Amino acid sequence: MNDPFTKLKSSMKNTIFKDLSFSDEQKKAVKHAIREDKLQPQLHFWKEETLLDVFEFLQREANHGYEISNHLFQKYDQSFQNNQGQLYTLLHLLENKELLTSKWIEEKKYYSLTAKGKKQLAAYTQGSSKHGRSFKLLLEEAVL
Amino acid sequence: MDELEQLVVTEESRDDREEIIAQLMSEYSDGILHLVYTYVKNRATAEDLTQEIFIKSYEKLSQFNQQSSIKTWVYRIASNHCKDYLKSWHYRKIVLNEKFLDYIPSKSKHIDEEIIAKDEENCLSNAVMALPVKYREVVFLHYYEELSLAEINKVTTVNINTLKTRLKRAKELLKDKMTEEV
Numbered sequence: 207m208n209d210p211f212t213k214l215k216s217s218m219k220n221t222i223f224k225d226l227s228f229s230d231e232q233k234k235a236v237k238h239a240i241r242e243d244k245l246q247p248q249l250h251f252w253k254e255e256t257l258l259d260v261f262e263f264l265q266r267e268a269n270h271g272y273e274i275s276n277h278l279f280q281k282y283d284q285s286f287q288n289n290q291g292q293l294y295t296l297l298h299l300l301e302n303k304e305l306l307t308s309k310w311i312e313e314k315k316y317y318s319l320t321a322k323g324k325k326q327l328a329a330y331t332q333g334s335s336k337h338g339r340s341f342k343l344l345l346e347e348a349v350l
Numbered sequence: 351m352d353e354l355e356q357l358v359v360t361e362e363s364r365d366d367r368e369e370i371i372a373q374l375m376s377e378y379s380d381g382i383l384h385l386v387y388t389y390v391k392n393r394a395t396a397e398d399l400t401q402e403i404f405i406k407s408y409e410k411l412s413q414f415n416q417q418s419s420i421k422t423w424v425y426r427i428a429s430n431h432c433k434d435y436l437k438s439w440h441y442r443k444i445v446l447n448e449k450f451l452d453y454i455p456s457k458s459k460h461i462d463e464e465i466i467a468k469d470e471e472n473c474l475s476n477a478v479m480a481l482p483v484k485y486r487e488v489v490f491l492h493y494y495e496e497l498s499l500a501e502i503n504k505v506t507t508v509n510i511n512t513l514k515t516r517l518k519r520a521k522e523l524l525k526d527k528m529t530e531e532v
Contacts, residue, residue: 211521214478214493217471218384222479226387228379228400236375236404240368347413 249303249346252296256283258341260296261319261327264306268318271297303349322348371408374424379404381495382428388490389432391479392445399435403428422497422504429487429505436483477527485520488513 249257256278263269263277275286275293286293297317300306305323308315319327326348330341382403387396407427414423435441478489491502499510508516 211489211493211524213471214474214489215496217474218478218494221469221472221475223384223387226380226383226393226396228375228383228397232397232401233372233375233379236401237368237372239401239405240371240408 249299249342249349252342253283254340254342256296257345258330259283260300261323261341264317264319265324265327268309268316270314270316272314274317303345305345305349367408367411370411371404374407374420375404378421378424382424384494385425385428385490386432388479388486388494389429389483390435395435395445399431400428403431406431418504419501422501425491425495425497425505426507473528477524480527481520481523485516485523488516489520489524492517 259278259281260274263274269277271294274297275290278286278293297306297308300323301308301317304320305326306317307320308317310316326341326344330339330344333339379400383396383400386399386403387393390396390399403424407424410427414420418426478486481489487506488502488508491497491505492499497505499513502508502513503510506513
């Protein structure tokens with residue numbers, strides 16, 4: 207028997223891949239999803255210090271949103287002073303990107319760092335002097 | 351460097367990225383869909399995963415560097431995405447269980463399959479699809495996509511010598527399978 211693969215391409219085309227084509231509707235769905243994604247809040251929307259403060263605060267222990275905002279306020283970060291809701295948008299985003307995880311305890315949602323989140327914070331604190339990369343950039347790369 | 355790659359290198363805004371993905375889809379979407387099908391063996395799943403792959407490519411586009419061609423870059427995202435899917439909880443617990451149920455033999459189905467298997471083209475395709483995934487992937491990329499071993503190495507990150515061994519072994523397995531059925 208000669209090389210069984212010589213007719214492979216045409217065989218597969220005519221059988222299992224027959225009429226298997228990525229349709230225009232599916233392409234449209236992708237384009238639509240991309241446009242939606244553009245409207246989503248992105249990490250770069252927030253300040254470097256704010257992100258770092260949240261991570262450092264949660265590194266020590268799990269905390270709920272109100273404590274996190276208090277902590278930021280004490281650190282003179284005014285980012286959320288008149289817009290508490292934004293903090294929750296950020297927490298949800300970080301949770302979606304699997305940098306934070308949360309648990310409900312007595313009707314309060316406690317946030318803590320995931321392994322991935324801890325890893326990024328450690329990479330930043332250990333390597334910041336060497337690479338001079340911002341924490342935000344590290345996070346953006348990690349969540350892609 | 352082709353036109354598409356030129357675009358990737360020089361343009362960075364989000365609208366341009368959208369345009370790049372549109373072009374990638376018009377050029378490679380069927381190839382990617384076929385690759386995905388080769389991994390997951392289910393048309394609906396393959397279509398869903400292919401959509402996700404292009405969305406992922408859009409998100410990762412800023413990471414593309416000229417070290418590889420845009421084609422192998424997208425194929426690599428596709429290959430990794432499929433492997434993640436095959437490792438996922440959903441696939442292992444739900445899909446595999448459903449497949450197991452399919453194996454409970456029904457008489458009529460058996461006869462259908464026998465008739466189909468007589469057709470040589472079907473026979474060959476089915477034999478390829480029955481290969482273990484590490485052989486199936488390299489056979490598809492080499493013989494269907496006609497990628498070179500160096501390109502397959504870029505897509506799968508598998509060492510070139512290992513790829514050669516896998517191709518050789520895949521051929522043996524396939525010959526056995528084909529002679530068995532004749």
